[in-house]
Amino acid sequence: MLSSLLIAGLVYQYDCRTGRLRNSSFVKYVFPRSVYLHPSAVTDYKFVAVDLSIKLLVYVPLFSGISWLLYKSLYSALRPIGVDLSSSVLFSSAFMPGLVGFILADFGFFLSHYLMHKIPVLWVFHEVHHSAEVLTPITVHRVHPVEELLNGLIGSSISAVGAATYSALSAKDLVFFEIFGVNAISFIFFAFAFQLRHSHIWLSYGSVLNRILISPAQHQIHHSQDPQHWDKNFGFTLAVWDACFRSLYVPRAQEAIRFGLPYGDPSDFSSVSKLYVLPFKKSLKVLRRTREQQSTVKNATSA
Numbered sequence: 001m002l003s004s005l006l007i008a009g010l011v012y013q014y015d016c017r018t019g020r021l022r023n024s025s026f027v028k029y030v031f032p033r034s035v036y037l038h039p040s041a042v043t044d045y046k047f048v049a050v051d052l053s054i055k056l057l058v059y060v061p062l063f064s065g066i067s068w069l070l071y072k073s074l075y076s077a078l079r080p081i082g083v084d085l086s087s088s089v090l091f092s093s094a095f096m097p098g099l100v101g102f103i104l105a106d107f108g109f110f111l112s113h114y115l116m117h118k119i120p121v122l123w124v125f126h127e128v129h130h131s132a133e134v135l136t137p138i139t140v141h142r143v144h145p146v147e148e149l150l151n152g153l154i155g156s157s158i159s160a161v162g163a164a165t166y167s168a169l170s171a172k173d174l175v176f177f178e179i180f181g182v183n184a185i186s187f188i189f190f191a192f193a194f195q196l197r198h199s200h201i202w203l204s205y206g207s208v209l210n211r212i213l214i215s216p217a218q219h220q221i222h223h224s225q226d227p228q229h230w231d232k233n234f235g236f237t238l239a240v241w242d243a244c245f246r247s248l249y250v251p252r253a254q255e256a257i258r259f260g261l262p263y264g265d266p267s268d269f270s271s272v273s274k275l276y277v278l279p280f281k282k283s284l285k286v287l288r289r290t291r292e293q294q295s296t297v298k299n300a301t302s303a
């Protein structure tokens with residue numbers, strides 16, 4: 001939060017110097033009432049107060065347990081057939097487990113985010129995050145528990161498979177903390193303007209670095225209502241996954257963005273209970289529609 005505030009200060013200075021910003025104090029620039037007191041932001045605050053406590057009490061122990069069990073069983077299975085590469089440069093360095101863990105976790109996040117956009121029954125849960133009409137650092141937690149469950153299952157499974165493969169090849173059984181401890185590379189990323197991705201402050205890393213790392217501006221584009229921005233920039237840290245899946249959008253200049261869903265009624269997402277319940281109702285409708293379509297196709301082919 002503090003580092004993001006510091007970087008927001010630099011962006012403010014730059015905007016003042018280039019004449020983009022006039023007659024605005026720093027506090028009004030960073031915390032405009034129109035954003036932080038917007039009904040959508042107020043819903044975020046209420047939702048997060050309820051949701052974070054559930055996630056911390058249930059999800060954190062659940063995913064840690066799944067990942068640890070999967071790691072232990074895969075490691076025991078892989079170790080006897082593993083080749084001992086512990087002396088090779090790749091496995092002797094202390095930096096490698098962190099790098100491998102970081103790349104796998106980042107790909108896991110990309111994959112579950114990608115699936116959430118492409119599979120209709122999952123989209124209705126991810127829609128909760130995209131229904132935010134203004135972005136504040138709290139919006140990062142505006143995530144339905146079903147989405148969090150999918151993220152956690154995919155993320156912890158990929159991390160466990162990666163950690164077990166690494167351990168088997170390096171002949172080094174990792175301890176619990178080494179798998180779940182804060183990854184140093186992720187920490188650096190979080191410390192660099194992470195909070196600005198859910199904000200009104202535009203910060204792009206430039207046309208070259210935006211192809212390697214997802215900048216705050218690129219995540220804001222992901223939240224845009226403009227059709228040319230839909231299904232772009234799914235990545236969390238690395239932009240390379242988006243480049244591989246042809247979903248990378250690199251802005252050439254600052255763009256005016258309208259956040260939120262380009263369809264429907266914003267009042268559908270105006271309360272905590274609606275954010276929880278509506279996706280379940282919608283997912284039942286999607287499943288029913290899919291079943292009807294399947295039976296129509298079956299009838300047509302049998303006729």
Ligand SMILES: [Zn+2]
Pocket residue numbers: 113117126130222
């Ligand atoms: Zn999304």
Ligand SMILES: [Zn+2]
Pocket residue numbers: 129140198219223
């Ligand atoms: Zn977001």
